[in-house]
Amino acid sequence: MPAVQETVDRVRQIDVDQYRYGFETLIESEKAPKGLDEDTVRFISAKKDEPAWMLEWRLEAFRRWQTMAEPTWARVDYPKIDYQDLYYYAAPKQTKALASLDEVDPEILRTYEKLGISLREQEILAGVVRPDGEGAPEERRVAVDAVFDSVSVATTFQAELKKAGVIFMPISHAIREHPELVQKYLGSVVPTSDNFFATLNSAVFSDGSFVYVPPGVRCPMELSTYFRINEKNTGQFERTLIIADKGAYVSYLEGCTAPQRDENQLHAAVVELIAHDDAEIKYSTVQNWYPGNSEGQGGIYNFVTKRGDCRGRNSKISWTQVETGSAITWKYPSCILRGDNSRGEFYSIAISNGYQQVDSGTKMIHLGKNTTSRVISKGIAAGKSQNTYRGLISAHRKATGARNFTACDSLLIGDKCGAHTVPYVEAKNSSALFEHEATTSKISEDVLFYCVQRGLSQEEAVGLVVNGFVKDVLQQLPMEFAVEAQKLISISLEGSVG
Amino acid sequence: MNVALLKPAPEHAPNDLFADARSRLPGTGPVADVRAASFADFAARGLPHRRIEEWKYTDLRALLGQVAPLAAVPDEAALARAKAALAKLDVTGTTRFVLVDGVFAAELSDAPDAGVTLRRLCAVLGDEANAVRADLLRTNATNDVMVAFNAALATDGVVLGVADGARPEKPLHIVHVATQSAVSIATRSFLQLGKNAQATLVESFVTAEGAHDYQTHDAVVIWLGDDAALEHVRLVEDAHDAANISTAIVTLGAKARFNSFSITTGAHVSRYQAFIRFNGEDTHASINGINLLKDRQHGDATLVLDHAVPNCDSREEFRAVVDDSARSVFQGRINVHPDAQKTDAKMMTRALLLSDEAEADNKPELEIFADDVTCGHGATTGALDDSLLFYLRARGLPEKEAQAMLIQAFVGEAIETIADDSLREAAETAAERWLKARS
Numbered sequence: 001m002p003a004v005q006e007t008v009d010r011v012r013q014i015d016v017d018q019y020r021y022g023f024e025t026l027i028e029s030e031k032a033p034k035g036l037d038e039d040t041v042r043f044i045s046a047k048k049d050e051p052a053w054m055l056e057w058r059l060e061a062f063r064r065w066q067t068m069a070e071p072t073w074a075r076v077d078y079p080k081i082d083y084q085d086l087y088y089y090a091a092p093k094q095t096k097a098l099a100s101l102d103e104v105d106p107e108i109l110r111t112y113e114k115l116g117i118s119l120r121e122q123e124i125l126a127g128v129v130r131p132d133g134e135g136a137p138e139e140r141r142v143a144v145d146a147v148f149d150s151v152s153v154a155t156t157f158q159a160e161l162k163k164a165g166v167i168f169m170p171i172s173h174a175i176r177e178h179p180e181l182v183q184k185y186l187g188s189v190v191p192t193s194d195n196f197f198a199t200l201n202s203a204v205f206s207d208g209s210f211v212y213v214p215p216g217v218r219c220p221m222e223l224s225t226y227f228r229i230n231e232k233n234t235g236q237f238e239r240t241l242i243i244a245d246k247g248a249y250v251s252y253l254e255g256c257t258a259p260q261r262d263e264n265q266l267h268a269a270v271v272e273l274i275a276h277d278d279a280e281i282k283y284s285t286v287q288n289w290y291p292g293n294s295e296g297q298g299g300i301y302n303f304v305t306k307r308g309d310c311r312g313r314n315s316k317i318s319w320t321q322v323e324t325g326s327a328i329t330w331k332y333p334s335c336i337l338r339g340d341n342s343r344g345e346f347y348s349i350a351i352s353n354g355y356q357q358v359d360s361g362t363k364m365i366h367l368g369k370n371t372t373s374r375v376i377s378k379g380i381a382a383g384k385s386q387n388t389y390r391g392l393i394s395a396h397r398k399a400t401g402a403r404n405f406t407a408c409d410s411l412l413i414g415d416k417c418g419a420h421t422v423p424y425v426e427a428k429n430s431s432a433l434f435e436h437e438a439t440t441s442k443i444s445e446d447v448l449f450y451c452v453q454r455g456l457s458q459e460e461a462v463g464l465v466v467n468g469f470v471k472d473v474l475q476q477l478p479m480e481f482a483v484e485a486q487k488l489i490s491i492s493l494e495g496s497v498g
Numbered sequence: 499m500n501v502a503l504l505k506p507a508p509e510h511a512p513n514d515l516f517a518d519a520r521s522r523l524p525g526t527g528p529v530a531d532v533r534a535a536s537f538a539d540f541a542a543r544g545l546p547h548r549r550i551e552e553w554k555y556t557d558l559r560a561l562l563g564q565v566a567p568l569a570a571v572p573d574e575a576a577l578a579r580a581k582a583a584l585a586k587l588d589v590t591g592t593t594r595f596v597l598v599d600g601v602f603a604a605e606l607s608d609a610p611d612a613g614v615t616l617r618r619l620c621a622v623l624g625d626e627a628n629a630v631r632a633d634l635l636r637t638n639a640t641n642d643v644m645v646a647f648n649a650a651l652a653t654d655g656v657v658l659g660v661a662d663g664a665r666p667e668k669p670l671h672i673v674h675v676a677t678q679s680a681v682s683i684a685t686r687s688f689l690q691l692g693k694n695a696q697a698t699l700v701e702s703f704v705t706a707e708g709a710h711d712y713q714t715h716d717a718v719v720i721w722l723g724d725d726a727a728l729e730h731v732r733l734v735e736d737a738h739d740a741a742n743i744s745t746a747i748v749t750l751g752a753k754a755r756f757n758s759f760s761i762t763t764g765a766h767v768s769r770y771q772a773f774i775r776f777n778g779e780d781t782h783a784s785i786n787g788i789n790l791l792k793d794r795q796h797g798d799a800t801l802v803l804d805h806a807v808p809n810c811d812s813r814e815e816f817r818a819v820v821d822d823s824a825r826s827v828f829q830g831r832i833n834v835h836p837d838a839q840k841t842d843a844k845m846m847t848r849a850l851l852l853s854d855e856a857e858a859d860n861k862p863e864l865e866i867f868a869d870d871v872t873c874g875h876g877a878t879t880g881a882l883d884d885s886l887l888f889y890l891r892a893r894g895l896p897e898k899e900a901q902a903m904l905i906q907a908f909v910g911e912a913i914e915t916i917a918d919d920s921l922r923e924a925a926e927t928a929a930e931r932w933l934k935a936r937s
Contacts, residue, residue, distance in 0.1 A: 073551070397854070412869035415836070425860040427879040430851035436877040438862070442869045 035084040038062060041203050044089050048172045048206070051179060061192035061202035068196045074359040075388045075420060076328045078264070078301060086266060087234040088204045164220050166250075167212040171239055174210035181212055185243055189272040189309040189336070197268040197330075198305040201237045205270065208238035213248035213279075222478055224253040227269075235266035242272070244279035246312065251282040253478060264292075264327060268303045277312030277339065282320070284477055286485055289325035296355025296384075299327025306333035310342035310371075318345040319362065320476045322485040327356060332390065334363035337371035337399075344373040347473040351489060352385030352417070361391035361422075366402035366432070377408040378470045380489075381417035388420040395432035402432040410440040411469055413462070515682075516541075519568040519651060525623035528632035536635065537650035543643045552642065555827040555859045556798040561767045562741055566713050568651060569599040569681035576677040579706035581606055583675050588924040589700055589733070592671035599676060600653040600683040613664025613695075619655035619686060634688065637719070639747045639773040640802070648717045648745065652686035662692035662723070669698035669729075669918065674714060676740065677706040684715040691726040693751075698729040698918055703744075703764070705737040713741040714765075720748045724778055727755040731921045733928060736765040738793070743769045750810075752778025759916045760787035761925050762797050763932045769798040776803075776810040776838075784813040786915045790932040791824035798827035801845075805838040808868075814845040817912045819905055821936060823855035830875070831863040838868050845875040850882065850908055852901070902933050 033040070041062050045055040070081075161168050167178060175182050192202040209225045227238060244250050267289060273281045283306075292299025302325075308317035319333040335344030346362040364373035373393070381387035387410065395402035410419035421438045443465050451461035466489060467474075474482050516537045523533060545562060546553035572580065580598040584606060595616065596606040602618045610616045623631050634657075635649040658670055672687055689699055703714060714736060722728055736742050742765040750756055762768050774783060789797035803812050818826035828847045849858030862875040882904050890900035909929050916922040 421864040430881040434879040439874040
């Protein structure tokens with residue numbers, strides 16, 4: 001199995017520190033004053049040249065946020081965050097109205113090169129993350145929106161997408177250029193009052209992506225966003241809004257990285273997906289924020305609210321996530337299955353090593369008739385990490401014929417880590433058919449012995465078993481991401497085999 | 499359903515309740531201190547509600563409103579009614595220890611077999627020579643608020659001991675009989691099995707004719723010594739407007755065997771919470787149960803298993819049949835502690851929904867801190883299989899009968915885990931009675 005060999009080789013190349021995106025880009029940036037009050041919100045709004053309604057929306061969220069308490073129910077443990085000790089807005093300088101990529105600060109471009117995203121490369125982004133440079137299996141085009149700290153620095157392929165009628169732009173531009181769409185959909189899936197972090201995001205979000213796919217259009221290429229936290233002491237609050245109108249289809253990829261720093265940084269994003277009749281949205285994430293060093297110092301606090309609304313009949317939303325980074329992950333991509341016959345899917349690989357803490361899962365809320373959902377979650381805990389799956393499946397009175405299948409498996413590597421499963425299954429009508437199964441085990445000694453006996457090293461054998469364990473989920477990822485994800489998995493587990 | 503309860507302003511009610519009961523609660527000195535502290539804890543936290551994670555699906559504030567005042571000591575007439583209720587018990591051939599309205603009734607109880615010691619809880623608590631008597635009202639197993647409430651108000655119970663190596667022939671049978679209405683009944687019982695001892699414990703909850711709307715607050719604390727084996731069967735057949743909030747706290751020694759089965763057909767609101775801890779290696783526990791619910795019944799089974807030591811097995815299977823607008827809740831948690839390697843734990847919960855208003859909530863949790871373990875859980879929720887129904891109907895069975903047959907099969911699989919023949923029959927009878935009442 002060449003892929004396994006390759007991942008093992010990669011692991012070998014990496015010496016002590018396994019995080020390869022830990023560099024810092026030295027560019028000048030412009031920040032809002034430290035701390036958070038109404039003026040900060042006004043400052044961000046003014047920076048973005050936002051209309052009055054948007055500012056009002058933010059302020060309302062901010063006022064509500066002040067009355068809310070940070071949630072404590074998740075199985076994560078971190079020192080209290082001082083929300084006044086953060087920068088809420090940091091932007092690379094000279095970002096006004098970029099006509100082309102040439103105007104972008106070369107430092108930023110170099111950053112993206114290091115990340116493996118060659119924004120300029122023949123204007124075609126083939127094999128987004130293939131740092132080894134092996135041949136791309138096929139030429140696939142991906143439109144990229146790159147978000148650097150608080151602002152979007154470049155969006156590619158806008159013209160071509162425009163021809164197809166697809167709107168793909170930073171949300172800050174969309175607020176100005178397509179206020180009717182933004183006003184209609186923003187906050188309609190994750191309301192400003194939703195939860196502590198979502199409300200904070202509503203008040204201070206600085207940028208993110210906006211996608212609108214008009215009726216009947218199949219988006220001609222994959223859309224992708226790369227998020228990068230660069231500045232010190234900053235929080236990143238991005239907001240993504242994706243709308244697939246009737247019969248539309250879009251596949252969206254998201255990747256995240258951050259420099260290595262000793263302090264913890266906050267990332268609180270909100271993603272809203274809306275699928276109308278017969279529409280389909282496929283949302284894939286490879287989350288590789290800096291996880292902290294081997295002593296558990298530093299790393300990103302990733303508190304994310306992601307929710308999809310299957311608003312129309314026969315609509316479908318599919319979440320796929322590979323979570324390898326962040327010191328703390330608090331993330332529950334969910335589907336509200338409102339339309340009849342709608343379908344929600346959640347495929348997840350969550351890997352924790354070192355002192356990482358992951359509390360992730362999904363909610364599938366069946367409201368419409370004959371709605372179906374499928375949840376496949378694979379958690380791998382190594383080192384001294386804690387890995388929790390937390391999920392809710394619920395069928396309401398009128399959701400006749402609701403159907404769910406859930407499988408959440410955990411794999412433990414080492415005896416200092418923990419794997420936990422906390423599913424909630426609520427059926428409120430008799431025609432709902434729910435099946436849930438979960439297992440936790442360690443890699444079987446027999447299987448390892450079998451592999452080692454046939455000439456694989458211990459590490460190769462573990463790589464083989466782990467890749468087999470997560471295969472169901474990897475298959476759901478678009479090609480480019482699948483390759484990256486497979487490497488990430490090996491890297492994340494580096495040092496866990498004793 | 500709370501109309502019959504006393505209705506003082508809610509914030510004053512619990513304190514009055516304790517103040518009124520205080521003079522008759524057994525135990526002085528340290529016992530009274532534990533009671534006062536437990537009650538203060540309860541008064542501060544109040545009845546659990548849906549914001550309390552462990553009680554998320556069983557909101558006692560909504561379901562009970564408040565706790566009823568403590569039942570009076572039963573008089574002659576009450577004991578006579580209790581006796582009539584005992585005559586109707588399905589379980590026979592046991593050594594009965596009868597608690598009427600929370601007070602041990604010696605005249606209705608049997609003498610224990612050889613090797614079994616029996617004391618009344620109130621006697622132990624009142625025994626000032628016993629330095630550790632107050633510990634009976636303390637527990638490290640949980641800080642559940644209803645257990646605190648029970649500690650504060652437990653009026654009586656039985657303290658049973660089975661000597662090392664003893665094997666009493668007849669099952670030990672604790673029977674709770676309620677004869678009063680709109681009251682709380684609080685009891686706490688103990689069973690300690692010595693090394694290599696073997697016994698069967700049955701707990702029955704029944705109602706005397708005419709008793710309504712009462713609340714049973716029971717706790718049973720069980721220790722199994724090394725190599726001990728216990729068969730445990732609970733039958734909850736309380737009146738259909740009563741509440742039954744019961745807790746079992748079980749500690750298992752090395753190489754012990756614990757096989758528990760609980761069947762609930764009665765009570766408007768029931769909650770059975772079991773906290774089971776493995777304290778010695780090579781121990782096996784199997785905890786099973788069924789909830790048969792209809793009308794507006796609410797039945798909750800909550801299990802917490804603590805695998806604190808290596809090399810133990812546990813198996814749990816809980817099933818629920820839910821009809822009308824009833825609601826079944828199952829919460830199971832398996833905790834595997836950091837050094838509990840080679841733990842093998844399986845938990846399964848199945849709910850069968852018979853009506854569109856029925857509801858089943860399942861929360862099977864795994865919390866694992868050791869790597870060399872095999873743990874799993876499964877949960878299913880669904881209606882009766884249409885194709886099976888069709889098969890039976892095609893062979894001439896009327897719909898209700900076909901349904902009954904499938905339900906019986908579903909329930910029967912769980913009942914089969916009871917080892918004792920006569921107890922298994924008693925559980926089957928209880929299930930059949932429920933099915934008959936349905937059709």
